[in-house]
Amino acid sequence: MKGLAMLRIGEVGWIEKDRPSCGSRDAIVKPLALAPCTSDIHTAWEGAIGERHNLILGHEALGIVDEVGSGVKDFKPGDRVIVPAITPDWDSEAVQRGFPSQTGGPLGGWKFSNFKDGVFAEFFHVNLADSNLAHLPDGMTLEAGVMLPDMLSTGFLGAENARIEIGATVAVLGIGPVGLSSIAGAKLRGAGRIFAVGTRPAAVKVAKKYGATDIIDYRNGNTAEQIIEATGGAGVDAVIIAGGGAEILMDAVTMGKPGSVISNVNYFGKGIGDRDSIPIPRAGWGVGMADKDIVTGLCPGGRVRMERLAEIVTYGRMDPSLMATHIFKGFDTLKEALLLMKEKPGDLIKPVVLLDQ
Ligand code: NAD
Ligand code: ZN
Known part of the structure; x- marks a missing residue:
């Protein structure tokens, strides 16, 4: 599969990787909408998290479930989902202390594009699908929904x-x-x-x-x-x-x-x-x-957080789509969207890439 990766600090490009494999409580998801983050810029061009080789970038996505493990109860292939940027290990000691975003060490709940491949790929892996995915409500636009995982x-x-x-x-x-x-x-x-x-x-x-x-x-x-x-x-x-x-x-x-x-x-x-x-x-x-x-604090992740943010949008408390100033269409436009995020022209708030699925 194809992915947009940090090749090394200061260099970003398309690479080919194997499709990730799915654990019994996990899911494999195809992207439906993607957004580059300022953190992707810090990671790829400023070495914010240190050197990484061929690490697929991206942690802001909506997607369609492609595969689930045998232990996943609430999601099935074809479901449209919100994927939180932060996907904690919900059974860890940091969760018991009340800090799910810090599982496995400082900022450890942040896995995508940090220490595992991110969502800027044809397929990506989500750990603990029942706890880390939320159903995308019918009627929510992709431009609005993709602001939930991180922004x-x-x-x-x-x-x-x-x-x-x-x-x-x-x-x-x-x-x-x-x-x-x-x-x-x-x-x-x-x-x-x-x-x-x-x-x-x-x-x-x-x-x-x-x-x-x-x-x-x-x-x-x-x-x-x-x-x-x-x-x-x-x-x-x-x-x-x-x-x-x-x-x-x-x-x-x-x-x-x-x-x-x-x-x-x-x-x-x-x-x-x-x-x-x-x-x-x-x-x-x-x-x-x-x-x-x-x-x-680091961005809170997980299913309940995403479901609550979705309620804010569904019941009209705010419209996050106002921040989606630049809309790109198709997976191949992702690099252009990322480079725009790096430039930050005055009319930009957030670029969003919509995929044909
Ligand atoms: P952004 O770059 O779009 O916005 C930050 C703005 O602050 C820029 O427009 C910049 O010009 C402006 N700025 C610079 N100096 C300033 C000053 N002295 N006073 C006021 N404004 C000033 O970034 P963003 O995407 O909104 O993200 C904001 C920050 O949050 C980034 O550092 C990003 O890495 C971080 N972030 C943190 C988390 C987290 O989990 N804690 C998650 C996502 C992003
Ligand atoms: Zn981010």
């Missing part, structure tokens, strides 16, 4: 971890598809005022539709100062970080009120200085005693 799950986690109370003021730093989903999540959680910090025109438009009340351009001066001024000196109750480099935590912590939560879902590819660190502002953090919590 909505991660963006909403940013809002969930931020412990937003009704009427709270929230700032979302970075308004790519993850930050936009965090804005929608903050609104669903009952935020009052929502600051969206970003510049891409297409994203600003969607940010307003998803609930942003104020747009802040981080190129117009220090973000923390702009937000503190806009709130009359008070700062915000919660900050969600969904973009930016190592210095962004300085802004995030500074703009939080005493008692605020700084919720990070951003990937930090580089630190600062010889200790490769992410600095925290001493005074802005209330000299370490202002009850400002910094919380982090």
Whole structure:
């Protein structure tokens, strides 16, 4: 079978591999819709997870079940499914501790395009199908559905971890598809005022539709100062970080009120200085005693998470398809879609590839 792979750091190309084999509780799935992720760019071109040879990329997919193992109860060939980006080993000790995305070590629930072949293939393998697949509801568009496996799950986690109370003021730093989903999540959680910090025109438009009340351009001066001024000196109750480099935590912590939560879902590819660190502002953090919590997390995966996100879409709480700005058709367009994600032109939020099945 054919797949789009990271050949080595900095090089991506089509390769031929054997079709994966199916374990007794697993499934083999054919893609129906695929989306490249910013993480694929970090992985393939920046070496975010280290060197990999001929690793098939991709972890955002809807699919059609092609084969199931003898122990799979709820799925059969022909079923249309949502495939979470994160597919934990649900019987592991990390699950018992309440952290399914961290099974088998840090970020270990993330298998596709990390330490096993991803979904940018004619067929891909899903472990524990009954726990890691969800039925794609009839009537859900592919453009909307393909945002669930990672973008909505991660963006909403940013809002969930931020412990937003009704009427709270929230700032979302970075308004790519993850930050936009965090804005929608903050609104669903009952935020009052929502600051969206970003510049891409297409994203600003969607940010307003998803609930942003104020747009802040981080190129117009220090973000923390702009937000503190806009709130009359008070700062915000919660900050969600969904973009930016190592210095962004300085802004995030500074703009939080005493008692605020700084919720990070951003990937930090580089630190600062010889200790490769992410600095925290001493005074802005209330000299370490202002009850400002910094919380982090990896995208939640699994079946129940996908079913709940699907309910959000089915019952009209938000429309994730607004983020699908560029639609490609056919498996062979996948490389073009991935390269567009790498370039990130101003009118792009997320490319989506629809397959003929
Ligand atoms: P994106 O690149 O589309 O969006 C991030 C945006 O932040 C960019 O437009 C960038 O220009 C902007 N930005 C840069 N500096 C900024 C600043 N100082 N203030 C505000 N905005 C700034 O990326 P995305 O696809 O939305 O993903 C966001 C991040 O989340 C990435 O780092 C990605 O790797 C990570 N991610 C994490 C998870 C997870 O499970 N935690 C899952 C998916 C993606
Ligand atoms: Zn991703």
